[in-house]
Amino acid sequence: MDFSLSDEQRMIRDMCRDFADSVIRPRAEEMDRTGAFPYDIVRQMGELGLLGLPFPEEYGGAGADFLSYCLALEEIGRGDAAVGITMEAHTSLGASPFYLFGSEEQKRTYLIPLARGEQLWAFGLTEPGAGSDSAGTETHAERHGDTWHIHGAKAFITNAGTDITGGVTITAVTGRQPSGHKEITNFIVPKGTAGYLIGNPYHKMGWRASDTRPLAFEDCQVPDVNRLGERGDGFQQFMAILDAGRVAIGALSVGLAQACYDESVSYARERHQFGKPIAAFQAIQFKLADMATEIELARLMYYKAAWLHMRGQPYTKEASMAKLFASETAKRCADQAVQIHGGYGFMDEYPVSRYWRNVKVHEIGEGTSEVQRLIIAKQL
Numbered sequence: 001m002d003f004s005l006s007d008e009q010r011m012i013r014d015m016c017r018d019f020a021d022s023v024i025r026p027r028a029e030e031m032d033r034t035g036a037f038p039y040d041i042v043r044q045m046g047e048l049g050l051l052g053l054p055f056p057e058e059y060g061g062a063g064a065d066f067l068s069y070c071l072a073l074e075e076i077g078r079g080d081a082a083v084g085i086t087m088e089a090h091t092s093l094g095a096s097p098f099y100l101f102g103s104e105e106q107k108r109t110y111l112i113p114l115a116r117g118e119q120l121w122a123f124g125l126t127e128p129g130a131g132s133d134s135a136g137t138e139t140h141a142e143r144h145g146d147t148w149h150i151h152g153a154k155a156f157i158t159n160a161g162t163d164i165t166g167g168v169t170i171t172a173v174t175g176r177q178p179s180g181h182k183e184i185t186n187f188i189v190p191k192g193t194a195g196y197l198i199g200n201p202y203h204k205m206g207w208r209a210s211d212t213r214p215l216a217f218e219d220c221q222v223p224d225v226n227r228l229g230e231r232g233d234g235f236q237q238f239m240a241i242l243d244a245g246r247v248a249i250g251a252l253s254v255g256l257a258q259a260c261y262d263e264s265v266s267y268a269r270e271r272h273q274f275g276k277p278i279a280a281f282q283a284i285q286f287k288l289a290d291m292a293t294e295i296e297l298a299r300l301m302y303y304k305a306a307w308l309h310m311r312g313q314p315y316t317k318e319a320s321m322a323k324l325f326a327s328e329t330a331k332r333c334a335d336q337a338v339q340i341h342g343g344y345g346f347m348d349e350y351p352v353s354r355y356w357r358n359v360k361v362h363e364i365g366e367g368t369s370e371v372q373r374l375i376i377a378k379q380l
């Protein structure tokens with residue numbers, strides 16, 4: 001067994017750590033307060049190759065491995081979760097479907113500008129009436145000649161409406177399987193397509209500087225060349241996309257948990273009560289010890305899931321376990337971080353209050369904790 005990282009993995013992690021400390025963290029409070037999308041930060045991330053890390057250089061990517069991408073997400077997420085989810089949703093949900101399932105022409109047209117960070121892309125699976133039950137999609141597409149006519153709506157779609165968004169890939173029902181199940185196919189819908197309506201951003205409890213919107217499709221017409229993969233492959237495609245995405249959300253959650261721990265350690269050393277730093281009290285030390293232990297375990301869980309994925313081995317169970325445990329670890333760490341800060345932790349000028357608001361959605365996005373437990377149970 002070898003737990004050491006390669007030179008390249010360490011280099012990518014350290015570069016992201018520096019970038020998060022020098023560029024992202026100093027802006028995190030302001031981004032959360034204003035909710036303004038951080039175009040300049042995203043541009044710099046594109047220039048550093050962070051928006052195409054796991055894709056080959058021939059498609060504009062950095063040619064890094066999947067674990068390097070996760071290590072990068074942990075560090076960016078430690079800097080700010082909203083910037084982290086912008087990177088994750090763009091890479092895992094937006095760009096990777098083109099890499100995994102796109103034709104050569106689709107890779108050249110769509111993936112290259114995404115991997116270079118010139119554009120962002122979104123993935124629209126969730127609908128107002130179909131969340132955990134993602135196969136319950138009502139959005140449907142009918143073929144007339146060489147054109148698909150799409151009708152329906154999507155909810156909570158990340159990166160769908162920024163000024164640099166190129167478009168969205170969506171799931172739609174295109175018929176019935178012989179089994180009676182819905183036949184689901186994925187379609188590429190570039191921004192500006194007639195009938196594709198992008199709603200106003202939601203007002204959110206956390207991840208405020210990330211872009212999240214409702215979408216509508218009113219006789220939105222796309223040519224058959226905008227079909228991603230084969231007709232009827234949509235369900236398998238998004239299952240594969242979500243497996244990898246869950247490892248990535250695990251890494252992002254570890255970053256947020258680490259930020260909670262870091263703030264707690266430095267506060268516990270500075271804050272004095274009863275004539276001593278509160279770090280001298282065993283009750284505080286035990287909280288820090290529990291946080292450090294759970295973070296270590298959550299990190300090893302996403303490392304292992306990423307390792308299985310890179311070896312081409314089944315990893316659905318490990319991906320869900322990593323996402324479930326890391327997001328719940330981050331929640332517990334955020335809760336204890338506020339507790340260690342006492343009343344100051346409830347005040348907006350302390351980052352832990354923002355971490356506490358940001359962490360909740362980690363237990364919801366890309367499959368709720370309940371759904372992760374269902375997936376794990378099914379694999380046992």
Ligand SMILES: Cc1cc2nc3c(=O)[nH]c(=O)nc-3n(C[C@H](O)[C@H](O)[C@H](O)COP(=O)(O)OP(=O)(O)OC[C@H]3O[C@@H](n4cnc5c(N)ncnc54)[C@H](O)[C@@H]3O)c2cc1C
Binds near residue numbers: 130155156157361364
């Ligand atoms: C900020 C944000 C960004 C997002 N970005 C995207 C995106 O980019 N693309 C995208 O497609 N989606 C996105 N989502 C949607 C997200 O994936 C869904 O919110 C999530 O899958 C849950 O679906 P739901 O909100 O409809 O909840 P529901 O499915 O209605 O669930 C409500 C509750 O019921 C529970 N529940 C449901 N079914 C079961 C069951 N069978 N057994 C036990 N409990 C169950 C759930 O766990 C949950 O606690 C985003 C969501 C948020 C909040």
